Amino acid sequence: MAEIDIRSLGGRLRGRALAPGDDGWDEARRAWNLTADQHPDGVVLAEGVDDVRATVEFAREQGARVAPQSTGHAASGITSLEGTLLLRTLGMGGVEVDSGARRARVEGGAVWSAVAPKAAEHGLVGLSGSAGEVGVVGYTLGGGIGWLSRKHGLACNSVTSFEVVNAEGDVVRTAADSEPDLFWALRGGGGSFGVVTAMEFELYPLAEVYAGMIAWPAARGGDVVPAYLDWIEGLPEEMSAWVRFLTLPPIPQVPEHLRGVPLVDVTAAYAGPEAEGADLIRPLLDLGEPMMNTFATMPAAGLGALNGDPEEPVPGLGDGSLLGALPAEAVDAFVGVAGAESGSPLLSVQLRHLGGALARPADGGGATSSLDAEFALYAVGMAMGPDMAAATSAHVTKVGEALEPWSAGRRYLNFVDVPAPAALSFDDETYERLLSVRKRYDPDDLFRANHEVAPAV
Numbered sequence: 001m002a003e004i005d006i007r008s009l010g011g012r013l014r015g016r017a018l019a020p021g022d023d024g025w026d027e028a029r030r031a032w033n034l035t036a037d038q039h040p041d042g043v044v045l046a047e048g049v050d051d052v053r054a055t056v057e058f059a060r061e062q063g064a065r066v067a068p069q070s071t072g073h074a075a076s077g078i079t080s081l082e083g084t085l086l087l088r089t090l091g092m093g094g095v096e097v098d099s100g101a102r103r104a105r106v107e108g109g110a111v112w113s114a115v116a117p118k119a120a121e122h123g124l125v126g127l128s129g130s131a132g133e134v135g136v137v138g139y140t141l142g143g144g145i146g147w148l149s150r151k152h153g154l155a156c157n158s159v160t161s162f163e164v165v166n167a168e169g170d171v172v173r174t175a176a177d178s179e180p181d182l183f184w185a186l187r188g189g190g191g192s193f194g195v196v197t198a199m200e201f202e203l204y205p206l207a208e209v210y211a212g213m214i215a216w217p218a219a220r221g222g223d224v225v226p227a228y229l230d231w232i233e234g235l236p237e238e239m240s241a242w243v244r245f246l247t248l249p250p251i252p253q254v255p256e257h258l259r260g261v262p263l264v265d266v267t268a269a270y271a272g273p274e275a276e277g278a279d280l281i282r283p284l285l286d287l288g289e290p291m292m293n294t295f296a297t298m299p300a301a302g303l304g305a306l307n308g309d310p311e312e313p314v315p316g317l318g319d320g321s322l323l324g325a326l327p328a329e330a331v332d333a334f335v336g337v338a339g340a341e342s343g344s345p346l347l348s349v350q351l352r353h354l355g356g357a358l359a360r361p362a363d364g365g366g367a368t369s370s371l372d373a374e375f376a377l378y379a380v381g382m383a384m385g386p387d388m389a390a391a392t393s394a395h396v397t398k399v400g401e402a403l404e405p406w407s408a409g410r411r412y413l414n415f416v417d418v419p420a421p422a423a424l425s426f427d428d429e430t431y432e433r434l435l436s437v438r439k440r441y442d443p444d445d446l447f448r449a450n451h452e453v454a455p456a457v
């Protein structure tokens with residue numbers, strides 16, 4: 001392909017178009033996940049829908065592809081950006097809340113931490129995940145599981161409409177009664193179908209939660225993990241509880257006695273009164289003196305900080321999978337590969353309890369309507385240099401292999417952080433339908449997603 005003259009796009013934009021080597025190039029191509037060393041043919045920093053349209057039209061003229069990206073939290077899933085314009089939507093971060101309709105409308109580059117305070121002004125909350133700096137659109141296109149999902153289901157099934165710039169450069173509004181196939185595909189089918197410039201979704205009334213983290217030394221993992229598995233049986237859908245082997249980094253925000261200390265923790269949120277929540281977590285307190293217990297009533301808007309996910313860009317290497325029920329052998333495997341004696345260099349290996357509304361197909365739901373699994377597993381470490389990257393990556397793989405016997409047979413798109421076929425996240429029928437929607441809306445494969453819906457090669 002001939003070289004793309006990206007500078008000739010600049011005059012058509014409110015935002016900026018950068019070519020390799022331009023001032024600000026490295027910043028423009030940098031993903032939140034610093035392990036993704038992105039080398040597109042050009043970067044567009046879009047400031048509005050017209051910029052997105054101009055980029056799509058320009059890419060078509062030039063025979064280039066377009067990779068929409070907001071934060072780059074999931075950039076490590078992209079194989080290559082050769083012949084591609086990276087279309088950054090972070091400049092389109094608008095958020096509006098309609099308290100009467102209990103809905104939010106966000107632009108294509110909004111992050112959850114911008115939604116939470118605006119929704120909280122009206123005692124409302126959106127179905128965010130565990131990290132406030134994740135993009136609302138990217139998260140939702142991949143499904144979206146967070147602290148309120150057992151009660152309200154996957155975030156994608158709370159979407160009421162998308163505005164999309166399609167492969168022709170036209171703006172299309174899609175909802176249950178308008179372009180329904182596209183609406184279906186965008187809800188959990190990923191970013192292969194167009195550039196989402198705005199999205200509207202339901203908010204839920206919830207001002208406060210009873211939530212926190214209880215942590216013990218990692219050596220207690222052999223007792224804590226089976227006790228956690230017993231405890232979550234029969235928990236109400238208002239309670240989400242996740243168990244994890246965790247080593248907190250040596251940073252000032254972490255209490256000194258916990259810095260660098262391997263822990264096993266249960267972090268949970270209860271969408272109900274404190275008295276009920278405190279009663280529900282009592283069995284955890286019976287497990288013996290923890291090193292830390294932060295359970296308290298907190299604003300629901302603070303849920304984006306509960307899991308302690310990093311806010312600033314980091315070089316993370318992680319991957320995840322979906323698991324079924326975990327018998328005693330699975331507990332041994334989990335503790336063996338992630339616990340105190342494992343030699344794991346990872347920061348976190350977490351099991352998220354699913355079930356509840358996540359297990360029930362949503363009414364008129366999208367491509368990811370429910371998750372037929374008991375747990376989502378996610379393992380992650382840092383790559384602060386080549387040796388650490390190799391050890392981290394090897395151990396992430398080892399965790400996946402150790403738990404593979406209990407795999408639910410499918411992957412969860414948002415927790416696939418390595419290049420992997422999107423087909424692994426869907427049953428055959430759903431994937432066939434996604435392929436046919438892709439063919440209809442993007443017949444020339446203009447859009448490059450991190451997990452692209454494309455025929456097997």
Ligand SMILES: Cc1cc2nc3c(=O)[nH]c(=O)nc-3n(C[C@H](O)[C@H](O)[C@H](O)COP(=O)(O)OP(=O)(O)OC[C@H]3O[C@@H](n4cnc5c(N)ncnc54)[C@H](O)[C@@H]3O)c2cc1C
Nearest residue numbers: 070071072073074108129130135138139145191196449450
């Ligand atoms: C620290 C951390 C915590 C996380 N916690 C959770 C969690 O609790 N629950 C959960 O479900 N997931 C979670 N994730 C996964 C996260 O939801 C995915 O990485 C998601 O894809 C991130 O979206 P993004 O827009 O921020 O990332 P990006 O890398 O910018 O985008 C990811 C992909 O989404 C698509 N995309 C993004 N914006 C657009 C757009 N405007 N139009 C079209 N396509 C677009 C593209 O295909 C892009 O490749 C977490 C990830 C991290 C790193």
